[in-house]
Amino acid sequence: MIVGTAGHIDHGKTTLVRALTGVDTDRLPEEKARGITIDLGFAYLPLAHGRTLGFVDVPGHERFIHNMLAGVGGIDVALLVVAADDGPMPQTREHLAILDLLGVARGIVAITKADLADADRLAELEGEIRAMLAGTTLADADIMPVSAQSGLGVADLKARLELEAEATADRAVDGWFRLPIDRCFTVAGAGTVVTGTVFAGEARQDEPLALLSSGAAARVRGIHAQNTPAKTGRAGQRCALNVAGPQIAKDAIHRGDWLVSPELRRPTDRLDVHLRLLADEQRPMRHWTPVHLHLGAAHVMGRVVLLDAETLAPGAAALAQLVLDRPVGALHGDRLILRDQSARRTMAGGMVLDPWPPTRFRRRPERLALLSALRQTDPVAALAALAALPPYIIDLVAFGQARNLRPASRDAAVAAASLDALPMADGSGGSIALSPAQLAAITAAVTQTLGAHHEKQPNSPGLEPEKLRVALPMKIAAPSFGAIAAALLAARALEADGPWLRLPGHAVRLSPEDEKLWGWIRPVMEQSPFGPPRVRDFADRYDVAEAKVRDLLRRLSKMGLVWQVAHDHFFLRGPVVEMARIAADLATKAADGRFKAAEFRDRIGGGRKVAIHILEFFDRGGVTTLRDQVRVVNKDRYERFVKGAGPS
Template sequence: MIVGTAGHIDHGKTALVRALTGVDTDRLKEEKARGITIDLGFAYLPGEAGEVTGFVDVPGHERFVHTMLAGAGGIDFALLVVAADDGVMPQTREHLAILDLLGIRRGIVALSKADLADRDRRAAVSVELRALLRGTGLADAPIVPVSVRSGEGIEALRQALAEAEAATPPPGESGAFRLSVDRSFTLAGAGTVVTGTVLSGAVAVGDNVVVSPGGLTARVRSIHAQNRPATRGVAGQRCALNLVGDGISREAVGRGDTVLDPALHAPTDRIDAVFRVLASEARPLSNAFPAHLHHGSAEVGVRVMPLAGPLELGAEGLVQLALDHPIAAAAGDRFILRDVSAQRTVGGGRFLDLRPPARRRRAPERLAQLEALQQPTPADAFARLLEVAPFQVELNNFARDHALRADEARRMAAAAGAVLIGADTPVALSLAHWEGFRSSLLGEIARFHEENPDLQGIGRERLRLLVQPRLPAPAFRAALDGLARDGAVVPEGAFLRLPTHEVRLDPADEALFSRIVPLLGGEARFRPPRVRDIANEFGVAETEVRRVLKACARLGRVDQVAHDHFFLRATTAEMVEIARDVARHAEDGIFTAASFRDRMDNGRKVAIQILDFFDRLGVTLRRGDLRRINPHRADLFGTPGEGEAPQPGQPASAPAGGEPSSTPPSRSTP
């Protein structure tokens, strides 16, 4: 259990921690000279059963509330200290408000300096405290009179803390690892050491981590958990991590950083949140309100934009936060806002979405998503999101932003009965919306066939934009692959058709095409005769030959590479494989038209026509006179080589290109 002190300056927080633990948390020379706490202090109290209670001692001076906030973010239990002679003071109220905004629901009020107050004074202060605590998370906290001079109440307080420690659930390892850094220093013989509270997950010696938001990578050389050497640190513990890595130093890593699992490194400078304005504010919270945001140990300037008009005093509502620079955070994290002069706490709340839209942030669809994200657990939020537009959740992104491990996210999706589409970047749909998607897709294809009976099928991208719910292109391709394996649809290059749909030639056209096929195949397949040459060969009108070949192109038998140049489909697939092989042997996968022409041995003009055809279909990506294979369209005429990696410069999750500008190919293997 981590205990955080709170209370007004000179009310005896540090002296009380020293009486409980024997540790003086004022370690700075200036702190000892002035007799006040300036920075965070730490102490530990071993228990009889081997457990260790950690203490975070915070400053009480109003000038150091920002430091208090850096230590309050990771505590489990509050020790609110109020001097019996002074009673409730300004920082008593502000610290209590902060604890309430941070969601602290467990704590004890220590009525310090009890030796300076008689029975009546103690009773009066206790009544004042009960009134102050009413309506907060600490409303039922016990009030324990203590005196570090006489020893009164110290043992009772220690026992109460031991009982709270025993009632604290054992440290868990759920979630991905995050540690909020509140201190960084150099240790002789070890190097850089950072300390902080583990917010989620677990870390072990030898693990690779990232210091976010800066992005420095490091390895954990050793760990101290709850002030003891350990091989692992888990959520709820205070840990010291000895980090090693390029660029890792005391100056490079410090308060405000978060050490985390590399999968979580995705800093953000725009966040949607639910926020409560303190009733003590002078006026409602208006648009673009400037403030200081405190999250964990980080502090950053922010502008607050209420999403439903000004927020009234004491009210709670949705806001968008525009930060001056990125921070590392997770959905569900608590935060505090203070005014720009650092004189008062404005309010606090909870992060909902780390990647909100900057535009249409008040649209009804968006507000419905934020309502879903307000659910108490990630699993509840996930289930609700599946039921509001756009009726889908990108599982990896949801897991990252909620600090979940990949296996936890998969189990969460399974528990919600979600259908996952795609392997690497799965998109989740509810079973009902998956069935709706499937029905919509098959219905749109059937409607296209009815309106265009002589066309082989509908373009994939055109279909994606028609089907509801609309999926991202990678997920749509994965869904089509599954439906094709099930036999529900037949993919033909960039087009799709139903298994029952087939366009046929009439007998006369079929007979003419059977005469043309030998001329397009064989050794001359890479330089087939043009339409006029075929027409002259058979004594048939050129328009008739062109009409039949265009009809066969719609059937996927041939491809119209140029106006008068048709190639058999098998030849097109062979030429794609040749282009792929040329690219494989070229530096960085980038090749010239000349290198392709040399392999084809069919002349520069025809080779250029073929490459232009590939460009239009997105099989190749052209820049100037250079080309490379588009790995997401390379299977358009057949299955690419097993295990082939994306080409340099092409992200693995990039969507496929748009619709081709010429007659599409057909019957590619999904």
């Protein structure tokens, strides 16, 4: 269990921690000289049942509130300290506001220097503190008088903390590892060490991790968890990780960075959040207000874009987008604090809803509805809510990453929400989810759209996927439609004919007159596959109008039987694919992966002019690229062309 101190300067936080643990958390020479806490301090208290309490002692001076905020994230229990002689002071109230905004719901209030106050003063002070706590997450916190000098109440406070520790359940570790770095230093003989309170997941020795800011790979060489050597460091523990890597050095790592599993390395400079302005603010918050953002151990400047209101009144809440001066690490559910431009007071706090929001159309009603759905903390409820809102399709990779769900946990949530999951068709390993009702509606729309096309253009083999997508009555992103089309093909609700999609049973039919003409032309094209006659040659040979031949061949091109390689020059599909394979073979056998037009001409036979027309056709399709009079084959485009353009 992690205990975080809070309270005004000189109210005895560090002295109380020393009385509880025997450890002086003031480690800096300046702290010793001035007698005040400047930076974070840490102490540990082993308990009888094998657990260890970790204490994060924070500075109470207003000038060092940024250091306080770097250490208070991730604590389990707050230890709010109020001196009996002073009572609640400005930093007492600000620290309490911060704990409330961060959602810290477990805490104890320690009235320090209690041996200097009589019973009446303690009773009066307890009433004042109880009034201060009212309406906050710590409204029901126990209030305990203590004295670090005389020992009054210290044993009782320690026993109370032990009870809290026994009631603290281990945090789940099924997510990816996340540790906000609050310190970095070097240890002789060991190297670079980073420390922080683990937000999620579990790290093991020799496990590969990454710095979120730079992406630098880090290997875990050793772990101290709760001040004890350990094989693992897990969520809820204070950990020190000895890390190594080619780009890992003390000077390259700063407070506020994150050490994460590589799967979570996605920094962001925008955050969509649910924000609450403190009730004691003197004026409303306005659009584009400059603020200091504190999240995890990070501190960065930014501006507030209000999304569902023009101004935010004191005590009110709103949806907002934070536009930051530099990227940070954040996931859904992370708590944050905003301070004013001069960093003199805490203004607001909130929770991250979308760590990677859009930059455009951010205030549209559809977007605001999605953000409201994202306020659901339960993944199953959030999935169900999102599936009921436009665009009705959920990117499962982004959803799982934003909520730190491993694939198995994410897929279990999808199943519990009764949604259909479809793999992406691009081989990326991604997937989408949508409701069965929405999938049925899209299927019906696809069937209706293709049916209308077949009826209007019976000679057409179908529609290419992109043309079909834009013809649908609903808007579907291209990657999502690819996944849906692949699912419909697998279910045989659609058929593919080369690059075209059609309804099962649809067959292209030519008129008897066109069938007769095609019956004359096709054998001739088969006899000269790499150099068939042109349109005018067929027209002269069969004494048919040139326009009629051209019209037939263009319709045959739409049917997927021939390709129009050049103006009035058509080839059968099979030979075109074979010539693409010849070009790929020439490139493969060449030492530099390049080939000349003359080499291609020699392989297919015929004249240079025809060879150039064919190669230019491949250039236009991206199969080849011309560079300095030689060509290279683009592997991905070539493979897609061969797969999609082959004979049906």
